[in-house]
Amino acid sequence: MQLNLFSVPIWIGNIDPQKINIICPEPKKTWIHCETLSTMESENSLDQSSMDYLLNTIVKLIKPYFKENFKVELLNFWINKYIKNDFQEAHIHSNASLSFIIYKEVDKSYTVFNNPNKHFIDYSQMSEFFEWYFEPECRQGQIIIFPSFIEHWVKNNSNTITIAGNLKISKYQKTIQGIE
DSSP states (O other), rough: OOTTTOOOEEEEEOOOOGGEEEEEEOOEEEOOOOOEETTTSSSOEEOOOHHHHHHHHHHHHHHOOSSSOOEEEEEEEEEEOOOOOOEEEEEETTTTTTEEEEEEOOSSSSSEEOOOOOHHHHHHTTTTTTSSEEEOOOOTEEEEEEESOOOOOEEEEEEEEEEEEEEHHHHHEOTTTTTT
C-alpha cells in the first residue's frame, strides 16, 4: 500500500479573464527585490458580475475537495505586470486560506511552487527521490488555486499580466429558520 502523507491540493481550471473587470490605478513598483509592477497596495475593486463570476469559478473548482459546507470570501486581489525580464522573489501569502493566480496575458506560466519540505529533503539524503519544486503548465485563460502557505515565486519573464488574490475559506452550517 502507498499513501501520500500530507499531500497539498492545488486546483487548475479555465477562466475567462475578460469577465473580470478590475477597477484599479496603474500598476507601480511595489516589491522590494524586483521591478515587477503591481496594484497590490492599491484599492482595487470588482463590479458585482465580475465578483460573482470569479467566486463561482473558484467554488466549482475547489468544492469536490471540501467534505463540509464552506463559504469563500475574497480578501484582496491585484494585477501584476511583468514588463522586461521581471520576476518575483519567493514568498507566501499570510493571513489567507487560499490564493490564486489568473493567467490573463501570458504565453505560459512562469510560476514555481517550492516543496514545503525542501530544506528537510535536502538534509535527508533523499533529495534525488523527491521533488523540490513544481512548475504548473498553465496557459492564458486559466486559474491556479493553492494553499496560501505554499512558497512560490515567478521566473523572469516579459510582457505578461496576471491577476492574483487571496481567499478566506470558512465552515458554515446551514440553519433552519429560527433554529441555530
